[in-house]
Amino acid sequence: MSPTRRDLDPDQVRRYVAASLGPQVEVADCGPLTGGGFAAVWWVRLDDGRQVVLKVGPPPQVPLLRYERDMIGAEARYLRLVAARAPGVPVPALLHHGHHPELGDWLLTARLPGRTLWELTRAGADVGPLRAEFGRALAALHAVTGDRYGYDGGRAAAPTWRGAYPAMVDDLLADAADWDVPLPVPAARIRELVARHAAVLDAVRRPALLHFDGWAGNVLAVDGPDGVPRLSGLVDGERHLWGDPLVDLVSPLLFRRAEDEPDDPLVRAYRAASPFPLDAPARRRLGLYRLHLYLLMTVEMPSRGITASSDPGRVERLAGLVDAELADLTRPLPARRVAP
Structure with a gap:
């Protein structure tokens, strides 16, 4: 079990709800609920029939990245932001964000219906x-x-994306280094x-709101009238940040390359709604963004209680992916063609 995830029981859940x-x-x-490793997440049915989700952050003594x-506070800010400024994006309604010396930090949100894109893909559904x-x-x-690049709350940030990403x-x-992660x-x-590649980051001139963690387990869907799954929600926005929209084309195509597909x-669909060139x-x-994600997935292993035996092949796979991205980054960018 991840050291950051509290071990809850029904009596504790009742305390958080009260x-x-x-x-x-x-x-x-x-x-x-299963799937996440950072917070404890429980589904709750209230006596008035409402379905809600409780998410509780780590105990205060647990070391974090x-x-x-x-x-938890970051997710509350994200949910408020999306509800106010991107209401067409389906996210859970925030019912309460709490902080207590004993209970810690927690969220209570509405529970969105549906199965995850990950489950539907494994079941062979038409997910196109x-x-x-x-x-x-x-x-x-x-x-x-936004008004900054990077994270809020005193975490890594800068006035430019060229400053925030490094x-x-x-x-x-x-x-x-702190966790002795090889x-x-x-x-x-x-x-x-x-x-060496800081100059390509200068192309990012606007800090866009990024979900960052858009892997298939954080995308919910319900069957439409035609039986084809339709989007019902994007969840787990606690890792949101501000920066280059291309960051959000990494996790949804995990271990793949968006530019090759x-x-x-x-x-x-993304490029039709928000065009951008897939140039050099x-x-x-x-x-660079895949490199960051693969590094994160490597560095977080001890803080999540993940070992080589609990997740066989993870270390080797991530090492190979990091090496491949570094090899690509070592190659010079193609020269720009100048029109005659």
Whole structure:
């Protein structure tokens, strides 16, 4: 079990619900939800019939990665932002964000219906239309503009994306040192290659709101009238940040390359709603963002209680992916063609 995830029981869930909605609201039934590793997440049916979700942050004494500080509060801010500025993007309604010396930080939200895109894909469902809807929802989310690049709450941030992205990588490398996480290549080589490609980050001139964690387990769908799954929600926005929209084309195509799959329904729908070129600088930025994600997935292993035996092959797979991205970043960008 992840050290950051509290071990809850039904009595504790009742305390959180009472602290959120008042003692007059009672829990009719509840149970844990699976899938996440950071927070404890339980579904709850209230005595008035409402279906809600309780998400409880780590105990205060548990060490976290640098970007994970106040992630429950970050999700509350994300949900308020989306509800106010991108209301067409389906996210859970925030019912309460609480903080208590004993209970810690928690959220109570409405429970959205549906199965995850991950479950539907494994079941062989036709998920093309769903992935296209997801792409359009990401484009709507990215229309929201912030006042900084990177994270909020005193975490890695800068006035420019060229400043924020290296700061995010530096924090991960510092976490790796703190946790004694072996990296597949020396940290100095990673820093050197990131610095070498800082110029391609200057193309990002607007801090867009990014979900960041749009893997298939965070996309919900219900069957439409035609039986084809339709988007019902995007969940787990606690890792949101501000920056280059291309960041959000990495997790939805995990272990793949968006630039090599322009006809993927998500990529095609996103580019129709928010056009951008898949040119050499964009490909280089996508490579940088995959590098960041693979580093994060490597560095977070001890803080999540993940070992080589609990997740066989993870270390080797991530090391190979990091090495491949670094190899691509080592190659020079193609020269721009100049019109005669």
